[in-house]
Amino acid sequence: MTDGLTINEAAETTGWSPRMLRYLERVGLIEPSRTDAGYRVFGPGELQRLRTLRELLARFDCALSDVAFAKRLRDDERLREEVDRWLEAPATRPEGVQAGDWLSWEQEKHQRLLALADVA
Amino acid sequence: MTDGLTINEAAETTGWSPRMLRYLERVGLIEPSRTDAGYRVFGPGELQRLRTLRELLARFDCALSDVAFAKRLRDDERLREEVDRWLEAPATRPEGVQAGDWLSWEQEKHQRLLALADVA
DNA sequence: CAAACCTTGACACAATCTTGCTAAGGTTGG
DNA sequence: CCAACCTTAGCAAGATTGTGTCAAGGTTTG
Structure with a gap:
């Protein structure tokens, strides 16, 4: 042996x-x-x-x-990024947002996500 | 509401x-x-x-x-450290170690672990 | 070569995760 | 005040995890 x-x-x-x-x-x-x-x-x-x-x-x-x-997180960079992004999102109370800001808020978020995705 | x-x-x-x-x-x-x-x-x-x-x-x-x-990994620094340490360990083939080195290798490792545990 | 290993594969079972549904009871709004 | 919500708590059931065991067949070694 x-x-x-x-x-x-x-x-x-x-x-x-x-x-x-x-x-x-x-x-x-x-x-x-x-x-x-x-x-x-x-x-x-x-x-x-x-x-x-x-x-x-x-x-x-x-x-x-x-x-x-x-281990998956460590090996799969894409996965790590997405999970991290999700976790770091304002875990609580974006309660300062007004009803009127809604749509714009969502869109802005979308923009930010796209920007980040672009970088990667 | x-x-x-x-x-x-x-x-x-x-x-x-x-x-x-x-x-x-x-x-x-x-x-x-x-x-x-x-x-x-x-x-x-x-x-x-x-x-x-x-x-x-x-x-x-x-x-x-x-x-x-x-999320746990993100929130519990201790846990993150330990899991990371485990994952980054020589995942494979420490086959360069000779039979004679065995004991000393294990002991050395043990020392290192103890030292680390001490710091925390 | 035969005993004592090793391999993969399968069946099985308890524990947990995910999910739905129902019951008993508070809240709200017309 | 009553219909339509909400709450928690519980049972139930399918899917997954963690684990054992057993079978059929290759390998190693005394």
């Missing part, structure tokens, strides 16, 4: 079940290398990542899908 | 159901103001946000919980 651990050994030292290690790979959170025969090989890096991941999830009480989405 | 729309009117113009508007509030994605009697009031800002949200979810095929987590 090359250098790293097999899936069962990795499961042993990380606390994840073999099943979950395969699942984590499927959802894109890890990417263990393979032997020529297709056996997964877990190097020290992956092992550490796996332990850290457990702690991360526990400590902040978040889901795998959450971390997976964070 | 103040200025904005009631929940049913907002539902009408945004495409969300009233039920979902309440749900979106519950999961922290919107925060419509209230009348003295407790009725939700949706201003033009919220309405626009709501339309944008539909498009965002559809376009990138992501879930409400995903956007909710993005």
Whole structure:
């Protein structure tokens, strides 16, 4: 065997079940290398990542899908921009706007969005 | 009535159901103001946000919980740091590490983590 | 070569997310 | 004052997540 651990050994030292290690790979959170025969090989890096991941999830009480989405955010710049734009929008009370300003307000917003989209 | 729309009117113009508007509030994605009697009031800002949200979810095929987590990431600096740190870790092949380096590598990493934890 | 691994795939199940609907009760406006 | 709203709370059900287990078949190794 090359250098790293097999899936069962990795499961042993990380606390994840073999099943979950395969699942984590499927959802894109890890990417263990393979032997020529297709056996997964877990190097020290992956092992550490796996332990850290457990702690991360526990400590902040978040889901795998959450971390997976964070990864998507990091990898897909377009997505990151759009989500950020949405989140930074005046989360509350644009209540200063009058009924008459309505249409213009919406249009202005539209303009701003287009401008931003243009830059990207 | 103040200025904005009631929940049913907002539902009408945004495409969300009233039920979902309440749900979106519950999961922290919107925060419509209230009348003295407790009725939700949706201003033009919220309405626009709501339309944008539909498009965002559809376009990138992501879930409400995903956007909710993005918000968490934005609001909780600690969480953002930790997730970022995890994601930027050598996602693959630390296969350059020799068997002999193993223990020291792990220990070193451990040291680094402890140091970081200390700072916080 | 046979035991002990590994692979993928499938079925299964609890927990959660998303969504609708209904009930019991306050608010508002004609 | 009554019809038409709004509120919260709850049950319900389909979809997704997280997890186990089992089957059929390749690989490694004593």
